[in-house]
Structures are given as C-alpha cells and as structure tokens.
Amino acid sequence: MKIMEKHIPQPSCFCKALGLCIAAFIMALGPSSAIFAQTGTHPNRGPYIIFYDYDQSITDVDPESYHISDEEKRIINAAITEHLVHRSRIGIDVYVLLNRTRPISEEIGELRFRVIKEYLESKGISPSEISGQIFFGSNDNHDERARIGMERAELTLTPY
Secondary structure, three states: OEEEEOOOOOOOHHHHHHHHHHHHHHHHHOOOOOEEEEEEEEOOOEEEEEEEOOOOOOOOOOHHHOOOOHHHHHHHHHHHHHHHHHOEEEEEEEEEEOOOOHHHHHHHHHHHHHHHHHHHHHOOOOHHHEEEEEEEEOOOOOOHHHHOOOOEEEEEEEEO
C-alpha cells in the first residue's frame, strides 16, 4: 500500500452534475452515513466506486465498530466477478479529505483500505493480486455539495 498526499482531482462536468444530484439526495435523507456506487465507462475494468458521506465531526475512529455495508459488498462483489472472469489484478484507491485533523483522516483512509482488502481476501482473492494507495487531499471549498464524491474508494481491474 502506498500513501500519497496530493490534491484530490475534481470530478468532470458530468460527475459534478451527478454529485449535485447525489448531494440533494443525501440532504433529503438527513445526516445518515450514505454510501453510493457507480461503475465506470469500461464494463470490465471499472472503476467500481464507493462514495462515502463526508463527516467532519468525526473525532475518534473505532475499527471494531466499522462493519462493511451491504452496498459496499455489492460493489466489491461486482469487481470480484469481473476479476474472476477476466483474471486481473485489483487496485484499491482510497481518497480522503484532510479537512478533519490529519491523524483522524489517516485512520479513516487506512481503515477503509484495510476493510476492503480483508473483504477481498475473505472472498478468495490472493493478497498478491491486490494493490492500492491512499490519497489525502484537501478541498478548500466549504460548500457541502462540493465535497460529494471527494471521499471515495475506487476499485480498478488491470489485466496481468
């Protein structure tokens, strides 16, 4: 696993429009921790994306209380299915904003990466077929809608 700090790329115009739709949906749901998914333009390689609800109020990360949701499992299982059909490596890229305290952001990124990796391994994926990175960045835009899509995990398949 490689840990990098960089500016998290802004989504394309289409993704911004999608993000606004997702933001409206999240606001309608209230403060719950919503997770959304989409698949990329390449049907076999992804990316398979898990969007995380940004919560700046997190002050402590308890790994024991984090359980992978059914929606996360559905997205990861779609990537596993393609992996088994096309025999490819699975890359996990986790993006986390540093708008919280740095130690909390690092713990969140590492926890999300570890949980996804452990789930893949529990489904029979060899650790040698899994790689990944954690990207930390900031979004100085204080508009909550602009943060939608910035905290995410992307699973991408690459042929051997």
